[in-house]
Amino acid sequence: MISRSALSRSVQQAARRSGAVPRRGYAAAAAPTASYETADVSGLKIASKDAHGPTTTLAVVAKAGTRYQPLPGLTYGLEQFAFKTTQRRSALRIARESELLGGQLTASHTREALFIEASFLRDDLPYFAELLAEVVSQTKYTTHEFHEEIERVLPYKKAAVNADVAGLALDNAHAVAFHSGLGAALNPSTTAPFQKYVNEEYVASFADVVYSKPNIAVVADGAGSQALSKWVDQFFKGVPATASSGQTLKTEASKYFGGEQRTSHTAGNAVVIAFPGSDAAGSKPEIEVLATLLGGQSTIKWAPGFSLLSKATAGTPGLSIVSSNQAYSDAGLLTVQLSGAAASVRKAAEETVKALKAIAAGTVSKEDVAKAVANAKFNLLEKAGTRGSSVLLAGTGLVHNGKVQDLVALTKSLDAVTADKLKTTAKALLDGKATVSTVGDLFVLPYAEELGLRV
Amino acid sequence: MVSLAPFVLKRPWLVKALTPAANWYAGASGYRQLGLRYDDLLEEENEAVQIALKRLSAKESYERVYRIRRSVQCSYTHKLLPKDQWTKPEEDVPYLRNILAQVEAELAEKDALDSMTVIKKH
Numbered sequence: 413m414i415s416r417s418a419l420s421r422s423v424q425q426a427a428r429r430s431g432a433v434p435r436r437g438y439a440a441a442a443a444p445t446a447s448y449e450t451a452d453v454s455g456l457k458i459a460s461k462d463a464h465g466p467t468t469t470l471a472v473v474a475k476a477g478t479r480y481q482p483l484p485g486l487t488y489g490l491e492q493f494a495f496k497t498t499q500r501r502s503a504l505r506i507a508r509e510s511e512l513l514g515g516q517l518t519a520s521h522t523r524e525a526l527f528i529e530a531s532f533l534r535d536d537l538p539y540f541a542e543l544l545a546e547v548v549s550q551t552k553y554t555t556h557e558f559h560e561e562i563e564r565v566l567p568y569k570k571a572a573v574n575a576d577v578a579g580l581a582l583d584n585a586h587a588v589a590f591h592s593g594l595g596a597a598l599n600p601s602t603t604a605p606f607q608k609y610v611n612e613e614y615v616a617s618f619a620d621v622v623y624s625k626p627n628i629a630v631v632a633d634g635a636g637s638q639a640l641s642k643w644v645d646q647f648f649k650g651v652p653a654t655a656s657s658g659q660t661l662k663t664e665a666s667k668y669f670g671g672e673q674r675t676s677h678t679a680g681n682a683v684v685i686a687f688p689g690s691d692a693a694g695s696k697p698e699i700e701v702l703a704t705l706l707g708g709q710s711t712i713k714w715a716p717g718f719s720l721l722s723k724a725t726a727g728t729p730g731l732s733i734v735s736s737n738q739a740y741s742d743a744g745l746l747t748v749q750l751s752g753a754a755a756s757v758r759k760a761a762e763e764t765v766k767a768l769k770a771i772a773a774g775t776v777s778k779e780d781v782a783k784a785v786a787n788a789k790f791n792l793l794e795k796a797g798t799r800g801s802s803v804l805l806a807g808t809g810l811v812h813n814g815k816v817q818d819l820v821a822l823t824k825s826l827d828a829v830t831a832d833k834l835k836t837t838a839k840a841l842l843d844g845k846a847t848v849s850t851v852g853d854l855f856v857l858p859y860a861e862e863l864g865l866r867v
Numbered sequence: 868m869v870s871l872a873p874f875v876l877k878r879p880w881l882v883k884a885l886t887p888a889a890n891w892y893a894g895a896s897g898y899r900q901l902g903l904r905y906d907d908l909l910e911e912e913n914e915a916v917q918i919a920l921k922r923l924s925a926k927e928s929y930e931r932v933y934r935i936r937r938s939v940q941c942s943y944t945h946k947l948l949p950k951d952q953w954t955k956p957e958e959d960v961p962y963l964r965n966i967l968a969q970v971e972a973e974l975a976e977k978d979a980l981d982s983m984t985v986i987k988k989h
Contacts (some may be wrong), residue, residue: 502973502976503974504973504976504977504980505980506978511987512984512985513985538989539987539989554921555922556921558920560921
């Protein structure tokens with residue numbers, strides 16, 4: 413048997429003898445990057461992060477969320493047209509080819525951004541970079557695809573949206589809080605007109621405005637910055653620098669209004685209690701901490717956990733409470749989403765206001781605040797570390813501010829949140845105008861007035 | 868089916884020579900006297916044409932049905948249309964053939980892709 417050290421020594425010697433073969437050792441390998449590196453490739457913003465894993469997620473993020481759509485439903489229409497027939501290949505060919513390479517193609521949208529995303533094995537980066545560039549700049553927006561594929565699934569989409577009571581309540585809360593812009597419905601609803609505003613021509617002209625270089629960003633998780641900029645430079649040449657029609661995107665600064673909306677629904681019960689929140693740049697870190705302090709979902713097993721709402725509603729089964737700060741580029745919404753049986757949702761709504769009043773009165777223990785700060789930090793970093801959400805966050809940041817979230821600064825600002833700050837913030841929220849959106853059995857579910865909120 | 872059309876279309880002088888004969892042939896085949904267009908005569912009973920017909924705009928689709936019903940009526944009564952209602956040569960434009968070609972290409976691609984392999988170029 414050959415001893416291992418002898419073998420390796422001879423291999424080393426052989427290597428040395430064979431002359432100076434330029435071979436990269438482990439020490440010389442490009443170090444894995446934990447946060448996004450941004451760059452500018454001929455006017456197009458790109459960001460990449462590489463942990464040297466075997467797979468890559470590549471996404472084109474466009475500033476084309478429901479907030480920016482000139483007509484209701486255009487963002488949804490544009491999302492549906494992703495990976496449809498382009499000038500160079502058919503939708504079927506795109507699907508079959510990416511299947512063969514083991515890739516996954518998805519398109520989705522938020523209130524602010526539209527994502528066209530491909531996940532694939534690391535080596536296939538050039539293929540998918542080319543594909544995404546093609547989708548962005550060469551989609552045909554054909555009439556028959558709109559009728560035969562997009563309109564065909566529309567009723568099912570509407571039905572799914574209509575059945576999601578919690579989602580409807582959150583949508584209504586945004587509408588009440590922000591009116592237009594961020595208040596625009598995220599998905600087509602059963603009651604809103606769709607065909608009146610959306611057809612392939614309108615979608616194509618929206619795409620022309622949206623898919624221009626300053627308006628999109630290319631984000632990759634699992635690809636080196638050099639490789640990414642090389643392929644983006646090569647393939648994204650066809651993306652225009654400005655819209656060919658000369659139109660620009662309609663953008664208005666968000667303004668918080670507040671108010672109450674009640675909708676009768678048979679599929680379930682949901683209440684969203686919302687207040688003005690913190691934006692994506694972390695303008696009010698105390699709001700993030702307030703969201704985790706209110707909580708509602710246990711972070712540990714077999715116990716309600718530290719959060720005020722989960723402790724208060726520990727005895728009511730079948731109730732779902734999610735407190736979060738919905739952060740957007742220039743505004744935020746602190747939401748407490750309650751759903752479940754009508755009576756328990758009513759009780760939870762009352763408990764929510766009670767908890768807020770307790771925070772405003774300063775009766776929350778120091779320890780709970782410390783736990784909430786730690787949890788807020790974890791949530792922030794986890795979101796920035798998980799692949800799907802990090803690509804989304806980085807892309808949205810790039811198209812709006814030209815930079816990705818500064819995690820160090822954000823964590824530092826969360827650390828600086830004190831019980832006193834929470835107290836004054838909660839007091840200010842209760843004194844200001846709240847947003848209450850109620851969907852479900854209106855006979856049982858409370859009015860904002862009954863809860864003790866000003867709307 | 869072997870067609871001479873590509874051979875002829877490549878040679879302008881031949882096109883020029885044959886056009887009067889082609890026009891005479893189209894007129895003599897009789898469908899224009901019934902108010903039809905050439906694309907109205909395409910065989911409908913196959914998948915590709917059915918898909919193509921669904922892709923016509925509402926107006927084109929209505930006019931097509933109108934022309935066909937009018938010609939059937941003419942056929943029943945053993946009469947031709949009055950001469951001012953005949954299809955003029957400039958009206959006899961392909962409105963379905965292009966869509967049909969596109970649909971056939973799509974269907975052919977679908978068949979071909981059932982046993983496809985990707986050759987990576989990079």
